[in-house]
Amino acid sequence: MPRSAVAIALPPAELASVSAQLAEAGYTPIEVKTADDLEALLEVRHDIGVAILDGEYDFDRTLEMYALLHDQGRNVPALMVVAARALDRMSLGGRTSANDEYFTRPYSAESLRWRVEAMLIRAEVPMDEIGGTSTGGMMDTGVPMEPELDSRRGQIVIVFNPKGGVGKTTIAVNVAALLQIRKNQRVLLVDCDTVTGHVASSLGMENIRTVADAWTEAQTSGGVESFHDIATQHPKGVSVLVMAESPLHTEILEPKRVAEAITAACRVYDWVVVDMHPDYGPLNQVIFERADKIIVPVTPDVPAIRAAVQFREVAVELDIRERLAMVVNRANSGVSVTDMERTVGMPALAEVRSAGMLFVRAANEGRSAVERFPKEKVIDDIENLCDRMMATRETGAAKSGSGFMGIFSGGRNTNPTMRAS
Numbered sequence: 336m337p338r339s340a341v342a343i344a345l346p347p348a349e350l351a352s353v354s355a356q357l358a359e360a361g362y363t364p365i366e367v368k369t370a371d372d373l374e375a376l377l378e379v380r381h382d383i384g385v386a387i388l389d390g391e392y393d394f395d396r397t398l399e400m401y402a403l404l405h406d407q408g409r410n411v412p413a414l415m416v417v418a419a420r421a422l423d424r425m426s427l428g429g430r431t432s433a434n435d436e437y438f439t440r441p442y443s444a445e446s447l448r449w450r451v452e453a454m455l456i457r458a459e460v461p462m463d464e465i466g467g468t469s470t471g472g473m474m475d476t477g478v479p480m481e482p483e484l485d486s487r488r489g490q491i492v493i494v495f496n497p498k499g500g501v502g503k504t505t506i507a508v509n510v511a512a513l514l515q516i517r518k519n520q521r522v523l524l525v526d527c528d529t530v531t532g533h534v535a536s537s538l539g540m541e542n543i544r545t546v547a548d549a550w551t552e553a554q555t556s557g558g559v560e561s562f563h564d565i566a567t568q569h570p571k572g573v574s575v576l577v578m579a580e581s582p583l584h585t586e587i588l589e590p591k592r593v594a595e596a597i598t599a600a601c602r603v604y605d606w607v608v609v610d611m612h613p614d615y616g617p618l619n620q621v622i623f624e625r626a627d628k629i630i631v632p633v634t635p636d637v638p639a640i641r642a643a644v645q646f647r648e649v650a651v652e653l654d655i656r657e658r659l660a661m662v663v664n665r666a667n668s669g670v671s672v673t674d675m676e677r678t679v680g681m682p683a684l685a686e687v688r689s690a691g692m693l694f695v696r697a698a699n700e701g702r703s704a705v706e707r708f709p710k711e712k713v714i715d716d717i718e719n720l721c722d723r724m725m726a727t728r729e730t731g732a733a734k735s736g737s738g739f740m741g742i743f744s745g746g747r748n749t750n751p752t753m754r755a756s
Contacts, residue, residue: 339384539701635670
């Protein structure tokens with residue numbers, strides 16, 4: 336069965352490249368020049384999954400088209416280009432949907448294609464309309480569909496800093512554990528660091544089956560498993576997935592296929608927490624594009640702060656800036672969090688106090704600190720971080736384009752710098 340059709344109302348110079356990317360991905364791009372064109376299209380085709388609209392050059396026409404997307408019981412999400420100065424004020428006269436998204440020029444046609452894919456999943460379009468095959472069990476990228484436990488899409492949370500040693504794995508492991516143990520969430524913890532990753536070993540899980548193992552076996556067996564099938568469950572409930580045991584055996588981990596499988600896992604899990612290697616390689620870039628949230632652990636030292644500033648600048652170029660939020664790790668080290676916010680240019684989502692030996696002791700026992708030291712104050716810090724992450728999901732801030740920024744109107748951290756974009 337073919338993928339969804341996408342209505343596109345962009346200038347000719349942009350239309351060609353965007354249409355080519357969508358067609359390559361299996362979608363049917365259809366140009367619409369006027370509101371009448373769109374109305375006629377919606378009357379004859381019922382497979383329009385997303386409409387790409389131009390709200391920067393002709394906003395009145397865009398409002399007309401947007402109204403048609405929600406007329407007569409329709410609920411077609413819009414992906415709309417707007418002027419950068421208007422990005423934080425978009426409301427479409429109160430008619431905007433939680434499934435709509437916005438972007439600014441300049442942009443790449445490839446990034447728009449990934450946005451369309453993510454939006455179709457967020458809008459809960461049936462899987463056979465966004466990549467199923469006639470067999471019903473495989474997306475046309477070779478990624479099997481996850482068994483769907485409910486219709487709500489989970490959140491992809493990346494933990495990343497281009498500098499090592501800032502506590503990425505510690506935060507990823509303990510956030511995943513707390514969400515599972517205290518918040519009763521379904522969590523998949525993914526170790527995407529194929530070079531120095533140690534998520535599994537820090538949880539006492541040795542010699543577990545990896546994605547590279549499973550995909551290599553599939554080349555001869557013909558069977559393909561989802562990430563849910565490959566993952567190993569920790570005794571406390573978190574599902575743990577390791578990409579590869581050795582950096583020398585990662586050629587099978589094609590970036591697009593990995594990203595598709597992570598996205599598919601959101602049909603099973605409430606949270607997919609991804610611990611990433613500190614680089615800007617192809618695998619990381621394609622996962623950045625799929626992320627709902629990107630947590631950036633930063634320790635109060637010059638190298639870590641410089642790395643975070645660099646990532647913020649890269650994120651602007653990749654059009655993922657609004658998804659970033661800093662977690663100040665080892666926060667009780669004498670450097671003001673407000674000063675770090677000003678220097679890094681990111682809001683501090685949470686602070687995690689220094690408790691290195693507790694984390695080391697827990698890892699040496701093959702347990703998370705959440706499990707091993709549940710009453711320590713540092714675990715309260717991890718819980719505060721998780722509460723703020725969950726707040727964005729409940730309010731829909733991540734879907735509306737405001738990312739983390741919508742949660743800073745209350746709570747323990749109320750410094751105005753935290754609310755700045």
